[in-house]
Amino acid sequence: xxxxxxxxxxxxxxxxxxxxxxxxxxxxxxxxxxxxxxxxxxxxxxxxxxxxxxxxxxxxxxxxxxxxxxxxxxxxxxxxxxxxxxxxxxxxxxxxxxxxxxxxxxxxxxxxxxxxx
Amino acid sequence: xxxxxxxxxxxxxxxxxxxxxxxxxxxxxxxxxxxxxxxxxxxxxxxxxxxxxxxxxxxxxxxxxxxxxxxxxxxxxxxxxxxxxxxxxxxxxxxxxxxxxxxxxxxx
Numbered sequence: 600x601x602x603x604x605x606x607x608x609x610x611x612x613x614x615x616x617x618x619x620x621x622x623x624x625x626x627x628x629x630x631x632x633x634x635x636x637x638x639x640x641x642x643x644x645x646x647x648x649x650x651x652x653x654x655x656x657x658x659x660x661x662x663x664x665x666x667x668x669x670x671x672x673x674x675x676x677x678x679x680x681x682x683x684x685x686x687x688x689x690x691x692x693x694x695x696x697x698x699x700x701x702x703x704x705x706x707x708x709x710x711x712x713x714x715x716x
Numbered sequence: 717x718x719x720x721x722x723x724x725x726x727x728x729x730x731x732x733x734x735x736x737x738x739x740x741x742x743x744x745x746x747x748x749x750x751x752x753x754x755x756x757x758x759x760x761x762x763x764x765x766x767x768x769x770x771x772x773x774x775x776x777x778x779x780x781x782x783x784x785x786x787x788x789x790x791x792x793x794x795x796x797x798x799x800x801x802x803x804x805x806x807x808x809x810x811x812x813x814x815x816x817x818x819x820x821x822x823x824x
Contacts, residue, residue, distance in 0.1 A: 605758070633811060642804065643759070643814045692758045694812065705749070705812055707758030 601627050603695045605708025612683055612715055620678045620711045622693030628673035629695035634666070637690040637710075649676040683715040722805055722815030730823050735792040737818040739805030748788040749806045750779050753817075759804060763790070797822055 602625040612618050622632055630651050635643040647668050648656040655668035665687075667679040676695075680687055692710040722739045729735060739748070747766055751759035763774050765781035765788060772779055776793045792799055800822050805815040 603758075640819075642816045643812075645811060645813065648811055690756075694758075705761070707751075707760070710756065710758045712756070 601695070601706040603629075603693065603706045603708040605693055605711055607711060608709060609712040610714070612713070614684055614715055615682055617679055617681045618683055618713060620680075620691055620693070620713075622676045622678070622695065622708050624674045624695045624706075627695075629676075630673060631696045632670060632676040633694040633696075633705075634668060634676075634678050635692045635694065637692060639690075643692060646678075680713065683713070685715045688713055688715045720805055720807065720813055720815035722818055724818060725816060726819040726821070728821045728823065729795060731795060731797060733795055735795055735799070735820060736789065737791075737803060738787060738789045739815045740787045741807060742786075744785040745788075745807040746785070747807060748779070748781050749812070750777075750788070750790050751804045751806060751814075753802045753804060755801075759806075762803075792820075795820075795822055797824060 604623045604625055606621045610618055632649040634646045636646050637643045645658050646661045649668045649670040651670045651673050657663045665681055670676040690710050690712050693708045694705050696705050719742045720739055749764050750762045752762050753759045762777055763772050763779040768781055768783050768785045770781040778791045780789045782788055802817045802819050804817045806812045
């Protein structure tokens with residue numbers, strides 16, 4: 600089955616630094632990937648849609664200059680949290696949809712726990 | 717935008733009991749997805765529903781796509797400890813929107 604690998608699984612960084620999170624589709628090509636943020640005991644909130652070869656589409660209220668998304672290949676999307684602050688601490692999860700666009704093709708990574716100190 | 721209302725938000729049950737949760741949408745969906753999330757992990761797809769009225773099972777799990785296409789139900793029969801987790805409904809079409817989740821706790 601489809602596998603999505605997310606790295607790192609956890610990261611601790613200092614305020615003001617930047618952190619990059621990788622999302623890879625291991626056995627399929629993903630023309631579209633999605634980035635979610637999840638705060639404790641809350642649901643997943645879509646941050647942005649990452650499209651291979653084009654600019655990401657951000658949800659309302661998400662700062663595109665703070666959360667930089669790059670989808671340079673059909674198997675890799677990256678999310679960079681720039682100038683991180685403690686309020687950016689959260690669980691970030693990516694999802695990929697296979698090139699055929701099947702709805703059941705939404706596969707999730709295992710998430711990245713970001714802690715900004 | 718689309719909103720999904722999921723209930724109940726939490727459930728505390730005894731092992732062996734059946735569980736029922738539902739999800740309603742403010743708009744019509746063409747597909748309903750049910751996911752389970754365990755602590756520190758991403759969601760895992762349990763059941764996908766593709767047409768109104770559809771009833772689909774996956775082991776002890778059964779989900780139904782409501783006739784109005786604005787709701788869906790998930791039932792778990794004879795719950796076991798490994799059923800503990802957070803269950804989310806979600807809908808496309810183009811990007812997933814998640815319900816608030818139902819946190820299931822099971823007392824042995």
